[in-house]
Amino acid sequence: MKLDAKIPEGPLEQKWTKYKSSVPLVNPANKRNLNIIVVGTGLAGASAAATLAEMGYQVSAFCFQDSPRRAHSIAAQGGINAAKNYQNDGDSVHRLFYDTIKGGDYRSREGNVHRLAEVSTNIIDQCVAQGVPFAREYGGTLSNRSFGGTQVQRTFYAAGQTGQQLLLGAYSALERQVGLGNVKMYARHEMVEVVKIDGKARGIIARNLVSGKLERYFGHAVLLCTGGYGNVFYLSTNAMGSNVTAAWKAHKAGALFGNPCFTQIHPTCIPVSGHYQSKLTLMSESLRNDGRIWVPKKQGDTRHPNDIPEEERDYYLERRYPAFGNLVPRDIASRAAKERCDAGYGVGPSKMAVYLDFKYNMMNKYGRAEATKHGIANPDDETLLRLGKDIIKEKYGNLFDMYKQITAEDPYEVPMRIYPAVHYTMGGLWVDYELQTTVPGLYALGEANFSDHGANRLGASALMQGLADGYFVIPYTIGNYLSKEIHTKPIPTDHEAFEEAEKRANERISGFLKIKGTRTVESYHRELGLIMWDKCGMARNEKGLKEAIEQIRALREDFYKNVRVPGSDSGFNPELDKAGRVADFLELGELMCLDALAREESCGGHFREEFQTEEGEAMRDDDKFLSVFAWENKGNNDYELHREDLNYENIKIQQRSYK
C-alpha cells in the first residue's frame, strides 16, 4: 500500500492558504442533503459537529457519556498555545511550528504542523467570541504563561481549568446547533462498528448504553473524534471511560494505525498509593514554572524533606539541562525522574517519587517581590514565605487543593511528591493532510489521529490541535470528499452492510456474556496495564517487548475463556461496556509492543534502552526511521507494516538538545 499524505505543493507558508482557496466546495443547498456522523464530543468532536452544522450539513453526534460536556478534554488543566505574540517576546507562526517539530523529536509532518501553527491564532479569537473567560491582565488584555519546551510565553489559560472552559465553549456551540435542529445528539451511545459500502465509510452501528440495543446510523462521512488510548495502561490520567473502541473498530475496518507505541508519560502526577488505585491525577505542567524538582543526594534518604539541607539536594533537571531547567519537555523530565528513582534516590513510602518544591520561588521570587512592594526591609524567612504563599495560591490554588485532598499533605508546607504517569497518546489512526484515514469517507480528528505531535507532544498543544482540527481544518477538507458525494442519496439502514455489521457487533457482545468465567473484566485490565507499563512504558527493550507480546496473547486467550461479565445485553450494564473496551485494549496492547519492537531507535517518548547516548539521552536513527509507521490489520491479530517517509524541506534535523 502506498501511503499518500496529500501534502499540497508549494512553499510551506502557502500550502494551507492555497489549499483552502482551491479545494472544491459544496453549495449550501447540497449541504442540507449531506449527513455527517461525528463520534465523540470533546474539543475536536464538539467543535467539528458545531461548525459543520453551522455550515448547513446535517450532523449526528455521539458520545458514551451522559452529556457531550463530559468528554475528557474537560480535564485539561494548564492551557492552549497560540502564536499570537501578544507578549512581544519573539513568537511567530514559524517559531510555534519549529518548537512543535523539535519537541516531537522530528517525527511529524512539516505541512500539518505548519497549518496547526497558522490556525492557532484563529482558535483564540473564536473562543473569546464564544465567551470563554480566559485569564486577563489588569488592562483587560489576555494573559499568557510558559510551558515546557519553549522559550516564549504563548500559552493562554483559564486558571487550572482551561480545558473545561474551552470545551464548554465548544459544547455551547454544539448545543446551539442541537436547538436549531441541525445536530441530532445521541448521548450514552457507543460506536461499535464502522459500516462500509463499496469501500467507503457509510455509517456506524452504535450501542444505546441505556437500553442495550444496537442502532444503525447512515452518514455520507464519518468523523472519529474519540480521543486517545492511554487507558491501555490501566492507570493513566485519562477518564475511566476513555477507550480505543471506535478507533480500533475503524482500524479493523481498514484504517491504518499510525505510530501506536508513541505514548506520552507526563512527569508530574500524584504517585500510586495502593493496589486499589483506579486512576492517576495530573499536576499541571504549569507548576514547573515555579516548582523545582529534586531528590536527596544520598540514596535511600528517609529524612523529612524539610530536614534535608539545601546542599544535600540534587536538582537534577537544573543540573543536567541548564538551558531549560525544570521546563524541559515532558519525555525528558519523565525519563530523568525514572532514572533517579531506579538508581535508588526516590522518595516517599514507595520510593517511586521525586519532590516538586515551591518553597524557593515562594520565598525568593514572589516573597521578595511582595516585600519590596510593601516596603518591608530585611524580611525574615517567615515573612517571605507568608507573602509568597498568597501569590502561589492565586496562581495554582485549585491544584494545591486537589493535591491535598488526594494525599492529605499540604503542598504549601511540604514539597509535592510526584511521579510520571501515562497521559496522552501521540499515536492514533493514520490520516492524510485532509484528516482522512485510509478508508474513504472516514476521518479522524484530535488525539484520535496520529498527525501533529511526532514522538512527543509539547504541553498546551493538545487543546490547540483538537480545536484546530474541528473548527478550522475539517470544515474545509471534508468538502473535497463530499463535493463528489452530492448525488449519493441516503442509504437505507436495512442495506446488507448494516445488517452484517450489526450482526458482528451482536455476536461479539453476547459472546462476552456467554463466557461466564470467574475473573472480572477489571482484573484483566489491571494485568494488561502492568505488562504495558513494565515493558512498553517509559523504557523499552527487545527482550521485554517480546515477553510482553507473549504475555498479552496469553492474557487475551484467557480473557475469552475466563472472563465474567454479569447481567444481560438489554438494559444499562456498565460492566458489559467495559468488557468490550478491555477486549479492544487486549489487541491494541500487542500492536503497541510490535510497533515499539520494530522501531529500533529512541525518539521522544519512545525510549529503547539499546539506543541511547552516553549521557542517557534518546538516540534517533534518521537514516532508518525518519518515517511514520502505519499498521494494517490483516485480521486474527496479524499486522502488516507500511511506512510513510517524512520529508524535511524547511527544518534542519538536529540532535534534540535542551542542555
Add this chain to the structure above:
Amino acid sequence: MGNTMNINLKVWRQQNENAQGHFEEHKVQASPDMSFLEMFDVLNEQLIEDGKDPIAFDHDCREGICGMCSMVINGRPHGPKGGVTTCQLHMRSFKDGDTVVVEPWRANAFPVIKDLSVNRSAFDRIISSGGYVSVNTGNAVDANSVLIPKDVADTAFQAATCIGCGACVSACKNASAMLFVGAKVTQLSMLPQGQPERESRVVAMVDQMDAEGFGACTNTGACAAECPKEIPLSVIANLNREYYKAKLNGK
C-alpha cells in the same frame, strides 16, 4: 497503606426508571487513602465474583471536573466535605465502623436510569435553549480587540466553573435548577460577547428550566452550600435581576 476501615454501606438499588427501589446493605473493607468511588470499585469486584449484580453509578474523570459522578452520601450531595465532588472524597473523611447511606440524585427532572445513575439531559436542553453566544466559526475578531477588565473576567470565570453535575438540584427541597441556570446566565451577561442576546437568553433558559420540571427557588441556599465548585448564591440573585429586566423590556 494505613489501616483497614470497616464500612457499612446502605445503597439505593433500582433496576430501572420504572422499577420500585430499595436499600441494600453491604460491608466493605476500605483504606483511608481510597477514594469513595474506589471503595465502590472494590465492592463491585466482590459482587461480580460472588455472582451478584454490581451497583451502577456514573463516574468518568475522577478528578472533580467532568461532573459525571453523582451520589447523595448520608443525605448530602457529594458527601460531607465542602467543595469536592464524590470522586474527590476520600475514605479518610469517614471513621472505622461508620454506616454510610448512598442514594442517587433526587429530583423528578433527573429520572433514575439504574441504581445511582440518573438522566441529566434536562441540563443539556436548558443550555440548548440559550446558554451560548451565537457566533459561527470564522466570524471572530482579534481576541485582544475587545478588552475585558480583569475583575469582570474573573467573576465570569468563577460562574463558568460550574461542572453541571446537578448537586444543586439534588440539594434543593424544590429540586430547583436556579444555581445551574444562574451560573451560565451570569457568565454570559457579564461579558461583552454575551450582550446582544442577553435578554432573550435568560428568558429562553428560564422557560426551558420550568418546562423540564425543576422547581422554584427556596431561597435557603442549600444549592450553593453543596456545590462542589462553590458557585455563589449571588448568581441566583443575578438570574432574577436579568430575568425581570428582560421581562420589563417586553422579552
